[in-house]
Amino acid sequence: MKSLVSLGLLAGLLTAAAPTQAQKAMTYTVDIDPAVSTNEFRVKLELPKLKKDQNIYQFAATAPGTYQVMDIGRFVSKFEAFDKKGKPLEVKQLSTNQWQLAKPDKTHEIRYTIAETWDSPIKEHRVYLMCGSSLEQDHALLNGQCLYGYVKGFQDKPLRIKLNYPKDWKIGTPLTADAQGYYNAKSYDQAVDSPMLLGRLTEASTKLGDAEVALYSYSKTDLIKAEPLLQNMQQMLQAAQKFLVQLPVKRYTFLYHFEDRNAGAWEHSYSSEYVVNESPLTPEKAASITSTAAHEFFHVVTPLNIHSEIIEHFNFVQPTGSEHLWLYEGTTEWASDMMQLRGGLMSLDEYLAQMSSKVAYDHLQADTTYSLSKLGLNSFSDEGQKQYGNIYQRGALTAALLDLRLLELSGGKRGLREVVLELTKKYGPNKPFSEKTFFQELTQMTYPEIGDFLKRYIQNAEPLPLAEYFGKVGIQYTPVLHTGRKLATLGTGFMPRDGQLTFTQVGAPLKASGISDGDQLVAYQGNAVTLNNAMQTLGQVKASKPGQEVELTIRHDSAEKKIRYHLQEQDEVKRYSFTPMPNATPAQLALRKAWMTNL
Numbered sequence: 262m263k264s265l266v267s268l269g270l271l272a273g274l275l276t277a278a279a280p281t282q283a284q285k286a287m288t289y290t291v292d293i294d295p296a297v298s299t300n301e302f303r304v305k306l307e308l309p310k311l312k313k314d315q316n317i318y319q320f321a322a323t324a325p326g327t328y329q330v331m332d333i334g335r336f337v338s339k340f341e342a343f344d345k346k347g348k349p350l351e352v353k354q355l356s357t358n359q360w361q362l363a364k365p366d367k368t369h370e371i372r373y374t375i376a377e378t379w380d381s382p383i384k385e386h387r388v389y390l391m392c393g394s395s396l397e398q399d400h401a402l403l404n405g406q407c408l409y410g411y412v413k414g415f416q417d418k419p420l421r422i423k424l425n426y427p428k429d430w431k432i433g434t435p436l437t438a439d440a441q442g443y444y445n446a447k448s449y450d451q452a453v454d455s456p457m458l459l460g461r462l463t464e465a466s467t468k469l470g471d472a473e474v475a476l477y478s479y480s481k482t483d484l485i486k487a488e489p490l491l492q493n494m495q496q497m498l499q500a501a502q503k504f505l506v507q508l509p510v511k512r513y514t515f516l517y518h519f520e521d522r523n524a525g526a527w528e529h530s531y532s533s534e535y536v537v538n539e540s541p542l543t544p545e546k547a548a549s550i551t552s553t554a555a556h557e558f559f560h561v562v563t564p565l566n567i568h569s570e571i572i573e574h575f576n577f578v579q580p581t582g583s584e585h586l587w588l589y590e591g592t593t594e595w596a597s598d599m600m601q602l603r604g605g606l607m608s609l610d611e612y613l614a615q616m617s618s619k620v621a622y623d624h625l626q627a628d629t630t631y632s633l634s635k636l637g638l639n640s641f642s643d644e645g646q647k648q649y650g651n652i653y654q655r656g657a658l659t660a661a662l663l664d665l666r667l668l669e670l671s672g673g674k675r676g677l678r679e680v681v682l683e684l685t686k687k688y689g690p691n692k693p694f695s696e697k698t699f700f701q702e703l704t705q706m707t708y709p710e711i712g713d714f715l716k717r718y719i720q721n722a723e724p725l726p727l728a729e730y731f732g733k734v735g736i737q738y739t740p741v742l743h744t745g746r747k748l749a750t751l752g753t754g755f756m757p758r759d760g761q762l763t764f765t766q767v768g769a770p771l772k773a774s775g776i777s778d779g780d781q782l783v784a785y786q787g788n789a790v791t792l793n794n795a796m797q798t799l800g801q802v803k804a805s806k807p808g809q810e811v812e813l814t815i816r817h818d819s820a821e822k823k824i825r826y827h828l829q830e831q832d833e834v835k836r837y838s839f840t841p842m843p844n845a846t847p848a849q850l851a852l853r854k855a856w857m858t859n860l
């Protein structure tokens with residue numbers, strides 16, 4: 262009885278305090294009601310007193326860490342302004358993302374409808390799913406910039422958020438609600454930095470040092486629950502803690518959305534969100550989720566704690582690239598692999614296979630002459646977007662080489678991890694480095710040779726010295742390796758066409774069996790071949806013995822026929838191969854030991 266009375270008193274006090282707070286902060290109320298609409302959100306904004314020149318309401322053109330143009334104004338409709346008595350005031354849309362208030366000093370309230378980004382038909386610059394918004398019968402995914410804008414001059418002012426959603430829904434977010442159910446953000450930036458996942462969720466939490474880690478999962482058919490998912494991530498979290506020494510956050514939240522779409526992940530200062538295909542949580546699936554989580558989790562180091570003024574004073578109006586994307590994304594990708602290697606989650610062979618696939622991407626899918634600096638500066642342009650994926654590939658390889666060079670120059674005492682940890686002490690969430698002088702500064706902190714490295718491989722795009730640098734730790738890099746083994750082959754190329762695996766550049770033996778370019782492979786050894794299992798089928802071919810007789814079912818001009826065929830023989834060639842040298846010297850082995858250790 263006593264506790265109930267004191268609770269009542271407390272609630273009364275808090276209610277009394279609310280009006281003064283409301284005068285200071287912009288207060289958003291968002292209606293999320295799938296019974297009314299599963300496509301759009303109704304938003305109401307109660308404003309503090311505005312000055313005459315505070316007449317622009319701005320929606321985000323982009324958001325931190327996305328490196329893409331979003332133009333959220335495209336999703337807005339029924340934008341209206343009202344005075345204190347509820348009388349409509351004139352508004353005018355100035356551009357995609359800006360609305361003008363005719364009488365800002367009289368404007369008391371703004372209301373608008375904003376459509377979810379997931380299911381809205383738009384032609385270009387589609388918003389990444391994990392950076393967008395979705396509303397369905399049993400859940401919603403919300404990112405701040407997809408719901409709120411700000412009045413000119415209010416980007417760094419506090420705001421309050423009230424969400425009205427179905428009673429039986431759970432919510433996962435790095436923000437905590439106050440006694441009246443309002444989420445308070447100290448700035449627009451923080452609101453954008455704080456995603457929310459609502460609906461039929463499962464949740465789990467654990468402690469990591471003195472930090473609390475929470476995980477929320479929405480899984481369409483309940484296949485992936487929070488508890489086993491977090492269990493699978495434990496070892497990675499421990500490895501991350503060892504790598505980082507001291508976690509720079511007190512509370513961290515993972516938000517998972519499992520349905521029929523696979524889109525990736527978006528990092529935030531105190532959380533990250535993931536949009537992943539729903540399928541059983543096999544060890545492979547768990548490993549891939551954990552690997553992505555390791556990457557996102559490492560972002561608490563950079564850009565959160567190490568970033569330039571371009572990230573610090575984020576420009577929501579005009580997307581502006583930073584030359585140091587190599588650090589934010591490349592180094593993060595390197596670190597997520599490295600902490601798994603050093604933490605025993607990844608074997609050396611698995612790590613080297615990762616390196617190999619990154620070199621393959623750089624050579625086969627990206628422009629090797631496009632420097633990482635240029636990629637960062639142009640990340641928002643269509644040209645830069647074409648190369649963007651390479652920041653995770655060549656960006657990570659470059660960080661790996663920088664680490665090796667630092668270890669060599671310091672005699673195995675100080676690698677990239679140690680330099681990054683020094684940078685976290687020097688800078689912080691509210692202390693940016695200088696975009697212009699960072700390369701010089703990094704050189705001064707380390708060695709003149711590092712200045713040369715940064716110039717050649719980050720500011721410019723010289724071919725990466727993979728063989729030389731990995732050689733320092735007794736790892737042999739070979740661009741084209743003939744293993745001497747023989748593999749079975751069908752002796753043809755394939756391409757996807759009309760949803761089917763289609764023959765192309767058919768070799769002579771297969772031609773002699775009656776197959777020509779444009780025919781489709783319908784079944785192999787009696788098993789149907791689809792684009793989904795094509796890689797497995799081709800793997801099955803490779804694993805067979807040359808000369809073995811197999812049955813192919815092919816479709817030619819809509820007629821199907823079965824063909825008996827003897828598999829051909831080809832030399833096994835491995836590209837971009839990294840292998841430990843069998844005769845590594847003691848010096849190489851000593852440096853390798855340092856390389857595989859958190860020093």
Ligand SMILES: [Zn+2]
Nearest residue numbers: 528556590593
């Ligand atoms: Zn990232």
